[in-house]
Amino acid sequence: MKNFWFWIIVGVAVVVVIVAVIISNMIIYKGGSFLSLTDKYIGIVKIEGSIYDSKGIINQIKKYRRNDAVKGIVVRINSPGGGVSPTQEIVYELEKTRKERNIPIYCSMGSIAASGGYYIATACDEIYANPGTLTGSIGVIISLADVSELIAKIGFKMNVIKSGEFKDTGSMFREMSDDERKLLEGLVDDIYNQFVEAVVEGRSDILKKKLGVNKEDKVREYILKYADGRVFSGRQAEEYGFIDELGTLSECIDACAKEAGIEGKPKVIVPKKPRGLLDILLGENTLSPIKDRLEQTPSVEYMFRIF
DSSP: OHHHHHHHHHHHHHHHHHHHHHHHHHEEEEEHHHHHHOEEEEEEEEEEBBOOOOOOHHHHHHHHHOTTTTTEEEEEEEEEEHHHHHHHHHHHHHHHHHHOOOOOEEEEEEEEETHHHHHHHSSEEEEEEEOOOOEEEOOOOOOOOOHHHHHHHHHHHHHOOSSSSTTTTTTTTTTOOOHHHHHHHHHHHHHHHHHHHHHHHHHHHHHHHHOOOOOOHHHHHHHHHHHHSSSEEEHHHHHHHSSEEEEOOHHHHHHHHTTTOOSSOOOOEEEOOOOOOEEEEEEOTSHHHHHHHOOOOSSSEEOOOOO
8 A cells, every 4th residue: 555655656746747847848937927938029138338247148148049939139229338358249149149040130229329339239130229329439449547747746656577568558657658559559450440340241231232332342441431439320320321220129129020920019028137225226227337437447448438
C-alpha cells in the first residue's frame, strides 16, 4: 500500500512538471503580466538621457530577440547622445537582432535624439520624429579643461612622471602641446568618420532615391554637407532625408506593427524602469542631467550640448 501511494505521488509530480514546462513555453512573465506566445507584440526599447552605460538597454534588446512573441521593436529615443562605445554597442545589438530575427525595427524620436541618439536611429528600418524634435548633431567632441593659469596664480604645481610623451595628454594642469592637439584631432576625425559611415549605411537607400543617384560616394558627399555638428528640427530632418516620417510614438508603433504583419491594435511591451525614492518624489527625469554630469569622465563623445 505504501508503494502504491509513493508511485501515485511520483506520477502526479511528473504530470505537474510536464504541465509547467508546457505552460512556460506558451507564456512569459514580464513586468507583472503574462505574455502569450500565441499573440504578437511590439517591444519598446527606451533610450533616455545621456548614454554612458548600455547594459540595461542591451539586455532589453536581447530579451526581445529571444522572445518569439515579439514581432517588431520600436526604439524610443529621448537623448542628446553620449559615449561612443555604449552608442555603438546598442547599434550592434539592434543590427544583430534584425539579422537573426528578421523583424522590423523602427525608431520614434522624442524631444531630442541628437548625436549619439541619431547614430542609434540610423540602425533602424524607419525613423519617426515630431516636427519640433531636435536631431542631427552629427559629429564628435572632446571637452578638456585647462586650469594651468589658475593654478599658477595660487602657487600650485603638479609633478608628473610618465612612461611616454602622450601619456598625460589632456591634462588640465598644463597647456596642450601642438603634437597633442594633432593626436587628438586625428582621434576625433577617425571616430567622426565612423559616425558618417553609419549614417551613409543607414540612410543610403532613402538618399539615393531623394538625390536621384546610385553611388554611395554621392550620398556621403551629401551627408557631409550637414554633418558639421548642426542640429535640425524634425521637420528639417525630414526635408533633408535624415528621417522618414513626421509622427508620434503611437503612429510609429502602428507602422511597425503593420510591417510586422500584426492586424488590429498591436499589443505593446513597455519595460518598467526601477525608480528610487528621489525619483518618485522629484520625478524620474529630474536628477538625470545631474547624475550624468557627476558620473561623466573626460571622453570622446557623440554628444549634443548647449553649454
